[in-house]
Amino acid sequence: MTKKHKVLILSGDLGDGHKQAARAILETSQLYRPDVDATIVDFMEWTHPHLHSLGRFCYIQWVKNFPSVYGYLFQKTRGDNSFSHLFKKIKLFALHRMVQLLEEVQPTVVVSTFPSAAAAMSILKSQGLTDVPTVTVITDHTDHSYWIHPYTDQYLVGSEHVRNALIARHVPASRISATGIPIRPQFSQTFDRDELRSKHGLKRSRPVVLIMGGGLGMISRTFIRLLQSDPRLEPMQFIIVCGRNDKLREKLTNELKDGKHRFIVTGFVDHVHELMALSDLIITKPGGLTTSEAIALDLPMLLYKPLPGQEQDNAAFLVSAGVALQAFDEPDLFEKLTRVFQNPQILTTIKSRTKQIQTKTATFQALRTIVKTKTVVPVPRSVGRAVYAEA
Known part of the structure; x- marks a missing residue:
């Protein structure tokens, strides 16, 4: 009988990308790897069962209302310096x-798709409390110090660009695999665009633009x-995904009833893969997961208002x-939206380039590693024994 690999995936809910990467690994293991028994645990909820909701709310309000402060701290702690060392010493969890x-x-192995979880596992190993192999999945095209910890055994990154950046930070090349950012299995499928447009009540002949503001509906x-108001665009079809922002969804639904363009306004949906596959263009914030899913489906992107920090890294x-x-x-x-649809060759060129960096098999490669x-x-x-007693 084949021994099962028991994979513990530590994620977090400060943004949807960490959770989606964890789900991608879990779902791929369930579909294609019967020798893998994977479990997802929300790191913040587990370590702070009574405070994680408040912490998440405070984080969202901070990023939303003070993005420049977030960006400043991100850049200040990007490198290996006294400031980043100070932040790493702040232990926001109980051993x-x-x-x-x-x-x-x-x-048999612990996978972290959330930087704080990767830090926690490294601290546990540094104290001799465990020797379980640890893998960190970096869910953005960034090399920020908060992902990098001395007792991480393997890093899974989205591109050679990030792999080279980690090597420049003295992470051994043997401990970095450029698998691509894990995406859920449905984003690796092939779809018939016309069939999908008919399924969702859209006209096959009119361009479709998908607008996503990230998981928080910004x-x-x-x-x-x-x-x-602008007359230059020919009649088009827009799908606006507001995420969990119910107030925005209700407001836009009421405001966008009339006009030459057709608008479909929705909240959080679990069939984003179909919406991407039927669209000609996506307007989105440059989250690591959303953009990786778009690339897998050959969908050109128009990036908008990246947050200072990892989203700016992704956009660049x-x-x-x-x-x-x-x-x-x-x-x-x-x-830019007008120019793209007045010059269709732009979209054709972008689609051809997505195939050059496309990683439809990213999650399979990640799971294998x-x-x-x-x-x-x-x-x-x-x-180990002394620290365990102290914990």
């Missing part, structure tokens, strides 16, 4: 809760007003790779 989790699950009302990588355009304000967004990972960083043994 005994993590030890308890490992004892309950008994994993969509500009100024841009929506430009769409309604995607624009330099030629698979996306970036708009810097609402008028620029509208001008995960189950093969062994502990390569020596773990101290002498302090």
Whole structure:
């Protein structure tokens, strides 16, 4: 009988990307790897069962209302310096809760799709509390210090660009695999666009633009007003996904009833793969997961209002790779949208470039690497028992 690989996946809900990467690994293992028994645990909820909801709310409000402060701290802690060292020393979890989790699950490997979880596992190993192999899945095209920890055995990254950046930070090349960012199995499928448009009640002959503001539904009302008022665009079809922003969904539904363009406004949906597959263009914030899914489906991107930090890193990588355009304000967004549909060759060129960096098999490669990972960083043994008692 084949021994099962017991994979513990630690994720977090500060943004949807960490959770989606975890789900991608879980669903792929369930479909294609019967020798893998995977479990997802929300790291923040497990370590702070009573405070994680408040912490998430505070984080969202901070990023939404003070993005420049977030961006400043991101850049200040990007490198290996005294400031980033200070932040890494702030232990926002209880050792005994993590030890308890490992004892309950008994994993053969631990995968972190959330940077704080990767930090926690490295601290546990540094204290001799576990020697389980650890894998970190970096869910953005970034090399920020908060992902990099001394006791991580393997890093899975989205591109050679990130792999080279980690090597420049003195991470051994043997501990970095450029698998691509894991995406859920449905994004690796092939779809018939006309059939999907008919299924969703869309006209086959009219262009379709998918607008996503990220999992929190951050969509500009100024841009929506430009769409309604400017006469240069021919009649088009827009699908606006508002995520969990119910107030915005209700407001836009009421505002967009009339006009030459057709608008479909929806909240959080679980069939984004179909909406991407039937669209000609996606307007989105440059989250690591959303953009990887778009690339897998050959969908050109128009990136809008990246948050200072990892989203800016993502945007810079995607624009330099030629698979996306970036708009810097609402008028620029509208001008680029108009230019793209007045010059169809732009979309054709972008689609051809997506195939050059496309990683439809990213999750399969990631899972293969995960189950093969062994502990390569020596773990101290002498302090384990004492620290365990203290925890």
